[in-house]
Amino acid sequence: MVSPAAERGRAVRERLLHAAAELIPERGWTAVSTRILAERAGVTPSVVHYHFPSLPSLLNEAATGEMRKMLAGLNELLETTRSPGDAIETMLASVEQYTGADAASLLFVEAYLASTRDDALRERIAELVAEFRQRFGGWLERHGVPAPLETAAVLAACVDGLLLHRGLGLQANDPSAVLRRLLSTAPEEERQCEQ
Amino acid sequence: MVSPAAERGRAVRERLLHAAAELIPERGWTAVSTRILAERAGVTPSVVHYHFPSLPSLLNEAATGEMRKMLAGLNELLETTRSPGDAIETMLASVEQYTGADAASLLFVEAYLASTRDDALRERIAELVAEFRQRFGGWLERHGVPAPLETAAVLAACVDGLLLHRGLGLQANDPSAVLRRLLSTAPEEERQCEQ
DNA sequence: ACTCGTCCTGTACGACTGCCCTAGTTGGAT
DNA sequence: ATCCAACTAGGGCAGTCGTACAGGACGAGT
Numbered sequence A, B: 001m002v003s004p005a006a007e008r009g010r011a012v013r014e015r016l017l018h019a020a021a022e023l024i025p026e027r028g029w030t031a032v033s034t035r036i037l038a039e040r041a042g043v044t045p046s047v048v049h050y051h052f053p054s055l056p057s058l059l060n061e062a063a064t065g066e067m068r069k070m071l072a073g074l075n076e077l078l079e080t081t082r083s084p085g086d087a088i089e090t091m092l093a094s095v096e097q098y099t100g101a102d103a104a105s106l107l108f109v110e111a112y113l114a115s116t117r118d119d120a121l122r123e124r125i126a127e128l129v130a131e132f133r134q135r136f137g138g139w140l141e142r143h144g145v146p147a148p149l150e151t152a153a154v155l156a157a158c159v160d161g162l163l164l165h166r167g168l169g170l171q172a173n174d175p176s177a178v179l180r181r182l183l184s185t186a187p188e189e190e191r192q193c194e195q
Numbered sequence C: 001a002c003t004c005g006t007c008c009t010g011t012a013c014g015a016c017t018g019c020c021c022t023a024g025t026t027g028g029a030t
Numbered sequence D: 001a002t003c004c005a006a007c008t009a010g011g012g013c014a015g016t017c018g019t020a021c022a023g024g025a026c027g028a029g030t
Helices: A004-027 A034-041 A046-051 A055-079 A084-097 A103-115 A119-142 A148-166 A175-183 A187-194 B004-027 B034-041 B045-051 B055-079 B084-097 B103-115 B119-142 B148-166 B175-183 B187-194
Strands: none
Touching (some): A004 A034, A004 A046, A004 A055, A004 A103, A034 A055, A055 A084, A055 A103, A055 A119, A084 A119, A084 A148, A084 A175, A103 A148, A103 B103, A119 A148, A148 A175, A148 B148, A148 B175, A175 B148, A175 B175, B004 B034, B004 B045, B004 B055, B004 B103, B034 B055, B045 B055, B055 B084, B055 B103, B055 B119, B084 B119, B084 B148, B103 B119, B119 B148, B148 B175
């Protein structure tokens, strides 16, 4: 029982969110305006306030939605990974994939920053990242990495930091070898030492 | 042979830069306006364009100046550090010091983001960070850490990432133990394993 | 045929934006 | 006393901002 009008409305709403996800990295969070947004989405400016109570609420929903998608993708990737060593490769591959100056990475960082000025947004983002860290930590634990939660936190932070630096055109020559050390005290190797 | 007027002018310029360094984290890079800036600095808006050719140029100078100061302080701290293990503690202490939502950290990240939209700024920041990484890498090399440049890159990225996550209220319980692994294949320990 | 709900348009308001220009004001040098 | 350079105040231009609100379009239900 969906009227075609309602269906069109839903599509417009979606287009607005998509436009926001594009424009936030392009112009910066605070520089995304209703009119630019409407132009990108191919609608009139007033439509924005029909579908959303305010501009910030639109941006919040667009950002958290996109982040949820990204983290879900990363999680899926993780599920198909066997060893902790491969996990490093996987995460680094995702770092390679994101150039650090691409839309997805920038959206992430812009959302981080915006969250320092918006309590509601901060809570939603913290929830997302915490969930990912926990899931990643559980995976590390099941694969015998010591201090799994802490390692997950550091690794996640590392990846974000590398992305940040990547955006400056600063390449780490081969971070994987270094990052692998983070898992180097995994039980089997530690036992080698303790023998 | 400096006239008192020139001296006063220099002070005003300084105050404007200081106000910018405060306002960028508070409001976001693109949300710092000439009038807000002038109000914070206690001058009239037109003074801004007397001392600076444009608003972006003011912001760029303020950000890079502040970053230069921060990195110089970090470097000084490093010089007084003896072992690589202590270096981790030192860097983590600086992470503890910066809450992740404090002005200095946010300014850093805001500048990162602004640099993706301003070539001149990106070059100046890349220069700063590259110089620090190289100096840090040299220090690590002198202290026998393998792959010092890559380790420096990863550690610097890690710290930035941890700061980012910290801003979300996400605490890593004890990252130092994990981060220490990054230096865990230092020659003396590696030799222990290879015995 | 008529109402209703949903979606969208056009217009408007007050506030804010970067930047510019003119007219001082000040205090040392000549 | 005159000049000069550095500095500051005030006003204004042309534009953008977020948001509100009145009205039009249009298909579904009765």
